[in-house]
Amino acid sequence: MPLRQASLRHSFLKGIAMALALFTASSAADAQVGKIERLKTPAGIEVWFVRDDTLPILSINFAFDGGASQDPADRAGLAYMTAAMLDEGAGELNAKQFQERLERRAISLSYNADRDTFRGTVRVLSEHRDEAFELLRLSLNTPRFEQEAIDRIRASILAAYKRSLTNPDEVAGLRWFAQAFPNHPYGRAVKGDEKSISGIERSMLFDYAKKNLARSNLKIAVVGSIESAELARLIDHAFAKLPAKAELAVIPEVKPQSLGRREVVDLNIPQTTITFGGIGLKRKDPDFMPAFVLNHVLGGGSFSSRLYREVREKRGLAYSVYSYLATLDHSGMFMGGTSTRNDRAAEALQIIEEEIVRAQAKSYLTGSYLLHFDTSAKVASQLLEIQLQELGIDYFERRNKMVNAVSAEDVRRAAKRFLADSKLLVIMVGRPAPLSKSNGG
Numbered sequence: 001m002p003l004r005q006a007s008l009r010h011s012f013l014k015g016i017a018m019a020l021a022l023f024t025a026s027s028a029a030d031a032q033v034g035k036i037e038r039l040k041t042p043a044g045i046e047v048w049f050v051r052d053d054t055l056p057i058l059s060i061n062f063a064f065d066g067g068a069s070q071d072p073a074d075r076a077g078l079a080y081m082t083a084a085m086l087d088e089g090a091g092e093l094n095a096k097q098f099q100e101r102l103e104r105r106a107i108s109l110s111y112n113a114d115r116d117t118f119r120g121t122v123r124v125l126s127e128h129r130d131e132a133f134e135l136l137r138l139s140l141n142t143p144r145f146e147q148e149a150i151d152r153i154r155a156s157i158l159a160a161y162k163r164s165l166t167n168p169d170e171v172a173g174l175r176w177f178a179q180a181f182p183n184h185p186y187g188r189a190v191k192g193d194e195k196s197i198s199g200i201e202r203s204m205l206f207d208y209a210k211k212n213l214a215r216s217n218l219k220i221a222v223v224g225s226i227e228s229a230e231l232a233r234l235i236d237h238a239f240a241k242l243p244a245k246a247e248l249a250v251i252p253e254v255k256p257q258s259l260g261r262r263e264v265v266d267l268n269i270p271q272t273t274i275t276f277g278g279i280g281l282k283r284k285d286p287d288f289m290p291a292f293v294l295n296h297v298l299g300g301g302s303f304s305s306r307l308y309r310e311v312r313e314k315r316g317l318a319y320s321v322y323s324y325l326a327t328l329d330h331s332g333m334f335m336g337g338t339s340t341r342n343d344r345a346a347e348a349l350q351i352i353e354e355e356i357v358r359a360q361a362k363s364y365l366t367g368s369y370l371l372h373f374d375t376s377a378k379v380a381s382q383l384l385e386i387q388l389q390e391l392g393i394d395y396f397e398r399r400n401k402m403v404n405a406v407s408a409e410d411v412r413r414a415a416k417r418f419l420a421d422s423k424l425l426v427i428m429v430g431r432p433a434p435l436s437k438s439n440g441g
Contacts, residue, residue, distance in 0.1 A: 035050070035051075036048055036049070036050055036383065036393060037049045037050070037051070037228060038393055039228055039231065039232055039235075040232075041232040041233075041235050041236045041240070042232065042236055043215075043236045043239075043240035044215075045215060045218065045220070045235055045236065045239055045240065046219075046220070047220045047221070047222055047231065047232070047235055048220070048221045048222070048383045048384075048386075048387060048393065049221075049222045049223075049228065049231060050222070050223045050383070051224075051225070051226070051228070052223055052224055052225060053225045054225075055225065056125055056126040056127065056225050057123065057124070057125060057126060057224050057225065058122070058123070058124050058125075058126055058129055058132070058222065058223075058224035058225065058226055059121075059122070059123055059222065059223045059224055060120075060121065060122040060123075060136075060220070060221075060222050061119070061120075061121050061220070061221045061222075061383070061384040062119070062120050062121075062218065062219065062220040062221070062239075062384070063117040063118065063119045063120070063218075063219050063384055063388060064117065064118040064119075064212055064213055064214070064217050064218055064219075064246070065116065065117060065217040065219075065246070065248070065329075065388070066079075066116070066117065066118055066212045066217060066246065066248050067079055067113050067114050067115055067116045067117040067118050067190075068080060068113050068114065068115050068185070068188070068190040069115055069116060069185040069186065069249075069251050069329075069330075070185075070208070070211070070212055070248060070249055071185065071188065071192075071208075072204075073185075073188070074196060074199070075192070075196050075199060075200055075204060076188040076189050076190075076191075076192040076193065076196040077157065077189065077190070077191050077192020077193070077196050077197045077200065078192070078196075078200055078204055078205070078208050079113035079118055079190075079208060079212070080112075080113045080157070080190055080191045080192065081153060081154070081157060081192070081197065081200055081205065082111075082113070082118075082205050082208045082209055083111035083112050083113045083118060083119075084111070084153045084156075084157065085143065085145055085149060085150065085153055085205055086111045086120075086139045086140070086143050086209075087099070087102070087109055087110070087111065087139055088143075088144070088145075088146070088149035088153065089143070089144040089146055089149060090135075090138035090139045090141075090142050090143050090144055091138040091142045091144075093138065094144070094146065095144075095146065095148075095149050098135070098138075098139075101131070101135055102135060105124065105125070105128040105131050105132070106124075106125065106128070107122070107123070107124045107128060107131065107132045107135065108121070108122065108123035108124070109121070109122050109132070109135060109136060109139065111139075113190065114190060115185070115186055115190060115328055116328055116329040116330075116388075117388060118212055118213065120136075120140075122136055126224065126225045126226060129226065129234060130234070133234040133235075133237050133238045134237070134238075136238045137237055137238040137239075137241075140213060140238065140239070140242060141241055141242065143205075143206075143209060145202050145205045145206060147202060150200075150202055150205070154197060154198070154200070157191065157192070157197050158194060158197055158198070160191070161191065161192070161193060161194060161197065162194075164191075166267070168267055168269060168271075168272075168273035168339070168429040168430060169273055169275075169337075169429075171265055171267065171273075171429045172265070172273050172274070172275035172337070172427045172428075172429045173275060174189055175263065175265055175275075175427045175429075176275050176277060176425060176427045177189075179257070179258045179261065179263065179425055179427070180256040180257055180258060180277065180333075180425055181254055181256070181257065181331070182257060182258075184252070184254050185251055186254065186328060186330070186331060210243065210247075211246060211247040211248070212246055212247075212248065213242055213243070213246075214242055214243040214244065214245055214246035214247075215239065215240075215242050215243070215244055215245075216244060216245045216246050217246040217248065218239065218242070219384055219387040219388055220235065220239075220384075221383035221384040221387065222235075223383070251329070251330050252330065253330045253331070254330055254331050255279055255331060256277060256278060256279055256331070256333055256425060257425075258425045259278055259279070259423040259424060259425055260423040260424070260425075261425055261426070262426045262427075262428065263426070263427050263428070264428045264429075264430075264432060265427065265428070265429045265430075266430075266431060267429050267430055267431070268431065269429075269430050269431070270341070270342065270430075271339045271340060271341055271342065271430055272339065272340060272341070272342050272345035272428050272429065272430030272431070272432040273337070273338075273339045273428070273429045273430060274337055274338050274339070274340070274345060274348065274349055274352075274426065274427070274428050275335075275336075275337045275426070275427045275428075275429075276335070276336050276337065276349075276352065276424045276425065276426045276427075277326075277333050277334060277335040277336070277424060277425055278333070278334050278419070278423060278424045278425065279332070279333070279334065279418065280325050280326060280327070280332035280333040280334035280335070280418045281325065281327075281332045281414070281417060281418045282327050282328075282331070282332040283327040283332075283389045283391070284389065284390065284391065285332065287410065287413060287414040287417055287418070288325070288327075288414075289406055289410075290406050290410035290411045290413065290414035291325060291411075291414040291415075291417070291418045292325060293406060293411060294411050294414055294415055294418075295323055295324065295325055295334070295418075298323055298355065298356070299321065299322050299323025299324070299336055299355075300322065300323055300324050300325075305321075305322075305323075306355050306358075307321045307322070307323060307336070307338075307352060307355055308320075308321055308322075310351050310355055311338060311348055311351050311352065315347075315351065317338075317340045317341075317344050317347060317348040317351070318338040318339060318340040318348055319339070320338065320339075321336070321337070321338035321348075321352070322336055322337065322338070323335065323336030324336065325418070327389075332418070334418050334419065336352070338352070342430055342431050342432050342433060343432075343433045344433075345428060345430065345432035345433065346432060346433055346434070349426065349428075353424070356419060356424075
């Protein structure tokens, strides 16, 4: 075997070993998770529940499918602003009174929106659970959306937006999604922009909440010290009076566009931030696990990855460099990024592209070695994420069998699919030296 091929194979197998170690460590931590109970409340709401009496605390995570993808095309940021407003007064409580009630019992209640979901979390001592669920009920069912609070929150969001225009990471991310998903909800900014946020009216907040916060698109996960019957009662108290069915717009499936394009966004800073991405695999794709293993070797393994070694250790081009598989409900992406000196940005990008091409080479993935994941413990992710991804409550048991079954052929097949022809959409924010044409464009 040629020395170069032997070196590649050794590097690949070493990376796999690191990936397996990561899985083993995760398994050891996740082994502490107790039995998952699927509760059905009297009102018919499903809850995934883990009883944990270690501490007298309740943690509630919930999400409504939809999120920012349901924003009107000219009102990006509506979901995000609605989330910011739900704890600004509800029922008979104005914003100040509502916050005082939360603080009195040290209750943490928060909402947020991303591209696919509208999320909420509650953290509370078990002894104050009745108060927490009552405030949760009020915020979901009877938000006030008072104009004074709207104006205050709008000003805060707009100030944050203006600050983001000087943040190279945020600029690169926003521009990447805009170019990758033109004329699609994923291409719009989750937090909106100056024009869209300024145009949001009070009635729009009520309308978004009515259409999107419903029982039909609700997922709930609870971990903590409470009896199942008591939890079911409290869940119904908070959620049972929401509308039965959400009114969600259909979001089309989409793949990243503009592949092979490079774009420079001028920003007077000493370093260039590089964000790159291309076609990936969705979480439920049968090749996702092999793709995850391959990406761990390529750029997801932190100090052990090939990108880290080639870009930082060998050449000192950047402090960090990474890649990952990003999954949305209607698209899968292969993403990554780094930051480097303006005069070395082109060199860093060229190395990244060469390593991605090398990851697809047949010599890199030859052999009949099985990729063993040395663990017999269950590997768990957050209960809510498993529900949202529709992987099934038995996923925790099935996952070990899935990873143990991954072969080199599976990894080779996944590489051909998620790395495609290695063309990437690249956004560079800064003042990089002139770019030469290479694999990416």
